[in-house]
Every structure is written in C-alpha cells, then in structure tokens.
Amino acid sequence: MFRVVTSLVLVLSLLFLLTSVQTKSIQGTLHRRNYFYVGEHYVNAPGTDNGTEIAFGQVYVEHLVPANVTQPFPILFIHGNGMTATNFLNTPDGRLGWADYFMSQGFEIYLVDQPSRGRSAWQIGVDGNQSAFNVALVESRFTAPQLFNLWPQAALHTQWPGNGTAGDPVFDDFYASMMPSLTSDEESSIKVKAAVGKLLDDIGPVILLTHSQSGQFGWILGDFRPALIKTIIALEPIGPPFINAVFPPLTPARPFGLTEIPITYSPPITTSSDLHKQINPSLSNSSVGVTCFQQTSPARQMVNLVGIPTLVVTSQASYHTDYDDCTVAYLQQAGVPVTHVRLEDVGIFGNGHMMFMEKNGLDIAEDVVLEWIQKTVQC
Template structure:
C-alpha cells in the first residue's frame, strides 16, 4: 500500500516528467524534413595559377525546410541582412523558436539562403571582393541595446531584446558569435545575389519573398528580374533611404538607381542613373537626424516590373529605420509600386528595434503582421 508520502512523491515525479516532456516537445518545434543544396556557382581560374585549375565562386547555400503537412501553395524565401546568415530565421539567440518554425507550423515550405561570399556560401580569396565585419559595440548600439546608446530619438523606446544586449551577456554573446564578415560592396553583392537567387527562383518557382535590412534592395532587384516568380515582397526595414545614406555619418551617396545599387527597369527607360532626377521631400527630411529624403522629380519614372507585386514594408518603433522608412515607401509608391507600410507601434506592437524577428515578441509580429498580410494578399 502506498503511504501518503509515497503518493505525493509519485505525483511530484509525474508532474516533473510532464513538465520535461512538454518543454522538450516545445523545443522540437514543427516536425519537418530538412535538405540543403548549392546553386549559382561559376568556375574561374584559380588565382595565381596558369595550369588550368579552377575554383567555384558565386554560389549560395540554400536550406529547404518542408513541414510534415504542407497546406500553403507558395513557399517563403527568406534573405538575411548585412553581417548575418540564414541562421537568423531558425531560432532566437536565447533558444526560442524562430520565424522558420513559425511559418512551417502554418503550413509553408521555407527556403533560407546565405548570401554569396557569406557564411556557408564560400568567399574565395583573390576572386571575391573585400570583406568587413561589425564589432560588438556596433551591434549593441545599432541592434540589441539601442536604448543604452541613444543614437537616435526612438532608441529610448527599445524594450524587446532578450537580455541586456551587450558583450558578456550570454544571449548577446551567442548572437554576436553568429555574425559574419560581409562583402564591402553592396554593388558586388547585388550582382551576385541577382544571378544566384535568380537561378534559384527559376528552379523552385513562385515564392513569397521576405527580406531584411541589406537584403531589402534585393527584393526590388529580384522582383524586377523575375516578376512572375515573386508573388509578394515583405521587406523588414529595407536598406534605404533613396539615393543617400542616413542617420549615421558619413552621409554619402548610395543606391544610385533610387533604392538599388544596380540598374532596375524604369519606364521611361534610363540609360544611366543620371537620368533619374532626385528632388528633396521637405516633409520627410530632418537634417538634425541626418536624414534627407529624395523622390523623383515629376513626372516620375515607373518601376514597371514591380507594379504587379504587392509589397509590405515593416518598421519597428525604436529602430533607426523609424526615421526614414517612410521615405523609402514614398519612393516606391511614386514609382507605381503597390506598397503598404506597417509601423509596428501603430498596430500596438511596441518596443522593437532592427532585429524584430529575434526579439521577445517576434512571433507576435509574424502572426499579426506578416501572416495576416500573406493571408489577405496572396491567399485571398
């Protein structure tokens, strides 16, 4: 016969066992099949040799995740930003499930890439261009602990990063260890992305394209290059604003084709970037915050290949993008792109910075903003 103490012990063990099983199940996430492959490679003579030996360059690593039950007709293709890799979307630095798992749980196939010459996509010495990386202070001040540095007014509103966001904090250390050297030249990156991901799109067919930060301009480039294969563009704080860098000196010219480093299709056509005639938008310009907003002088040339691609731009409350994403949206709209701008604070999602999908409320953004957009735009 069990004593009352024995019963208590058994119940306690059962409760602990249930808790462990529940926690383990939660960490496993969505049952899925995983595959990876490379695409877009070219061969070139091995630098410093003349014996006919060759090496491959320009390829991208592609991770393909397929949930056990696929219910959505289109996969989601995710492209990370500068200094990052596709691991951005797998889980968070503090071990929570990430956006890849969330969207698989909703029935989507997922493709995640590493940009050319980055991470698992090989950088070839003597073939690929120079690289640079971010130091820990840059990451803290721009992404993870912006409220401590106050480099722009909205930074003080940041509350959503898990941990304190600085070196020595285990969550920050885990995140910073994942950062990678990146090509210095956004022009070089754009050319290589267009070739490699263009080939990927040809192989996998139509997608929902999700970009972040530096890869924002790739959305416009790929949408222009393969308009029939991109059914919507979801741009999380895309690189901008048009024609010039902002907020952080030096405020040098950039993106000579408006929002891209390389040519995209305008109508009437442009023979060079000089054919685009920028003019200042006073209402969206704030010199004290280091932002000059440009649009095209009327009549504005149209981004004709993007005119049938519904586009969503998402901006966090406390990111530096809160200063100038409206300018990017203005430029897209003026050029005929069907664009919607969701500022997270306006829909009750507060305290996020630039790495919104890793932050404590990241899944709320995925559900209430991104998934809702897909359901209302692509799946309607």
C-alpha cells in the same frame, strides 16, 4: 512497502511531468530538412592558368518542409548584413524562430546564406573585400540602442531578450553568429541577382521576405523575375533613396534610387544620371541626418514591380523610423503598390531593427506578416 512504491510512483510522475514540460518548451513543427547549393561558376584558382578551377558565387539554400503543407507558395527568406540564414531558425535565447512559425502555418521555407557569406564560400583572390560589425556598432544599433540614444526613438527599445551588451549570454550568442560580409553592396547585388535568380527559376513562385541590407535585393529580384514573386515583404529595407542616413558619413549610395545596380524603369534609363531627383522637404529631417530624395516629375516607373504587392515593416524604436517613409514614398512615386506598417500603429511596441528575434517577434509574424500574406497572395 506500499509507501516506497507510492513514493517511487510520485517521483516517476514528477520526472515524466518535468520531461514533458521541457519537451513542450523546445518542440517545434515536424518537418523534413535538406540543403543544396545553386548559382556556382567556375574560375581559375588565383595565380593559376592551368585549369585548376574553383567554384564561386554560389548560395547555400536550406529547404524546410512541414509534414503538412497547406500553403500554395513557399517563403524565401534573405537575411541582412553580417547575418546568415540562422537568423530565422531560432532566437539567440533559444525560442522558436520565424521559420518554425511559418512552417506551423503550412508554408514550405527556403533560407539562403548570401554569396560569399557564411556557408556560401568566400574565395580569396576571387571575391571582394570583407568587413565585419564590431561589438559597439551592434550594441548601439541593434541590441541595446536605448543605452546610446543615437536617434530620438532609441529610448523606446524594450524587446531585446537580455540587456543587449557584451557579456550578456544572449548578446554573446547573437554576436558569435555574425559573419564577415562583402564590403561592396554592388558586388553583393550582382551575385545575389545571379544566384538567387537561378534559385527562383528552380523553385518559384515564392513569397519573398527580406531584411535590412537585403531589402534592395527584393527590388532587384522582383525586377529580374517578376512572374516568380507573389509578394515582397521588406522588413526595414536598406535606404533611403540615393544617400545614406542617420549614421555619418552621409555619403551617396544606391544610385538607381533604391538599388546599387540597374533595374528597369519606364521611360528607360541608360545610366543612373537619367534619374533626376529633388529633395522632398516634408520627409527630410536634418536634425536626425535624413535627406529624402524623390524623382522629379514625371517620375519614371519601376515597371516590373508594379504588379507585385509590397509590404514595408518598420519597428517603433529602430533608426529606420526616421527614413522608411522616404523609401515608401519613392516606391509609391515609381508605381509600386506598397503598404507601410509601423508596428506601433498596430499595437506592437518597443521593437528595434532585429524585430524577428525579439521577445514579441511571433506577434509580428502572426499579426502583420501572416495577415498580409493571407489578404494579398492569391493562388
């Protein structure tokens, strides 16, 4: 009998230990969660003029509040093209994401789905056309660039959790999360300015963190509501100025320098043609498809951004390694106080464009982003 009881105790102890380990592996930061929408407008439903209205232009907002808020300003995350706010909740292989990490550091978090994307409704006949990333594009640019070598540094990519190709469970979960996006970045910019600008009015001031396509929204929102943004943290922001790079066709883009829609310059501009540009030969590289433009001297200043400390972060193995320097140089020439961190320069290696999802993503959150906030953002 004693042996049976002893064995039972051992089994129960092992089960308790196993449960504890499993619980520990998935537990996050205790927090409250709610969601809301902001920025909606009403319009007659397509094909009607009888007062049958629908809402459009709104953004879905997820608000996460840790049990112990110790930071004076929340972080507002805006995801990139094809993505939604889920980017920052956890990683495709189930690890805790940046939202949880920054809550553990005492920050409130706001996450949005861009207008006409994900949980922010796309209205047929009202919103513009959509497009989606195919599997080959995602594999070659984001998750397995080392297999395609479309740019010189791609071979250095080592941090994606899995082999990064279709059929791998981590890739499949990631790709399944992707959403059609508005084809026009100009339309996206207009709608983000209106809806997220309204959100800032409601919740600001904030720390604004953008990624990729949403990088230009940082400059737009900083220009639109400069008093409500304490710092802009741009993870590989869309660029370079005035023209697309690396991936053909290398067509003109961002006619206002780094944005598709006007922002404030001094001296003022009336059209994009007022921004006179010339090639910066030291940062251009035709062999990798990068033409770097800068303003002709004297350069107009982005006057509403000159008081917002800005951080641009670039991964070692991303295609952004070839042109983020050009984006940073344009910001500096326009008077923006910008710091550029290349991850390999601070001992963080092997990352691609989706750095915050990768195996060492929390190192980037702690050693780069949190450190920047702590030394830059004042109460």
